[in-house]
Amino acid sequence: MAIDKTKTHSVGNINSAHIVTIPEVFAGEDLENYSLVELEHEDDKRVAKYSTGEGKQYLLAAVEYMYEGEDYIHFFPGKDEGVRVVHLEQGLRFETSNFDIENPERGQKVSWDADSKKFALATEDSTGTVFEVVNNSGTANFGVPLVRLEVQ
Numbered sequence: 001m002a003i004d005k006t007k008t009h010s011v012g013n014i015n016s017a018h019i020v021t022i023p024e025v026f027a028g029e030d031l032e033n034y035s036l037v038e039l040e041h042e043d044d045k046r047v048a049k050y051s052t053g054e055g056k057q058y059l060l061a062a063v064e065y066m067y068e069g070e071d072y073i074h075f076f077p078g079k080d081e082g083v084r085v086v087h088l089e090q091g092l093r094f095e096t097s098n099f100d101i102e103n104p105e106r107g108q109k110v111s112w113d114a115d116s117k118k119f120a121l122a123t124e125d126s127t128g129t130v131f132e133v134v135n136n137s138g139t140a141n142f143g144v145p146l147v148r149l150e151v152q
Contacts, residue, residue, distance in 0.1 A: 009076040010034050010098035014061055015148060020087040022046075022058065027077040034096035035060045036112040036128070037085065048083055053114045053127035059086040059094065088129050088151045095146040101133075104147040108133040119149065 012034030025039065028047030037048035038055040051057045061084050062077040077083045086092070099119040101110065110119050110133060111126035122130060135148035 010096060011144060012061065012094055012096040012098070012146070014086065015093035015095060016091065019092065020089065022085045022087070025083050025085045027079050027081050027083050029079050031060055031062075031077045031083070032098055032117065033060065033062045033076060034094065034098045035117060036088075039085070048085055050117055051112055051114060051128065053112060057088055057112065057128050059088055059092070060084070061086050061094070090151055092151040093134060093148060095148045097144045097146050099147050101147065104133045104136045106133055106135065109152075110149055119147070 010032040022039070025046045025048050028040070028042060028049040031037065031048065031050065036051040036057045037060045038051045038057060039046055039048055041047070048058070048060055060077065086094075096119060098117075099110070100113065100116055101108070101119070101121055109122040110131040111122040112118075112128055113120040119131065130152045131149040132152050133147060134150045
């Protein structure tokens with residue numbers, strides 16, 4: 001994974017035992033972990049790019065590699081790197097630090113905000129997959145605030 005020690009990047013966990021991943025996908029641009037992406041083909045390879053809310057959405061849950069003295073929050077999937085893309089099946093649960101919700105509360109509806117590239121409270125104008133806050137996860141193992149979402 002690409003390393004940028006000057007920034008804090010998004011982290012997360014998959015909380016479901018059964019997930020469906022899509023093999024052989026590469027980052028079409030620098031991406032944040034635990035973001036929503038859309039897939040397209042470029043130069044005979046499948047690439048993930050940030051979701052615009054127009055196409056089929058998937059969860060980018062990149063596998064992290066840690067090096068001595070580094071934390072998970074220093075890593076992100078860089079352009080052309082292999083990524084882990086997960087189908088957003090109903091009931092899928094995951095935690096993410098990539099959200100813009102002031103005080104997440106159980107039951108709140110959340111969607112992907114293509115402008116901020118973060119999960120935010122759903123509005124009447126929201127498009128794409130709807131999620132529900134199932135837990136305000138605190139800081140868990142990563143030392144950053146996390147929220148647990150479930151695909152509706």
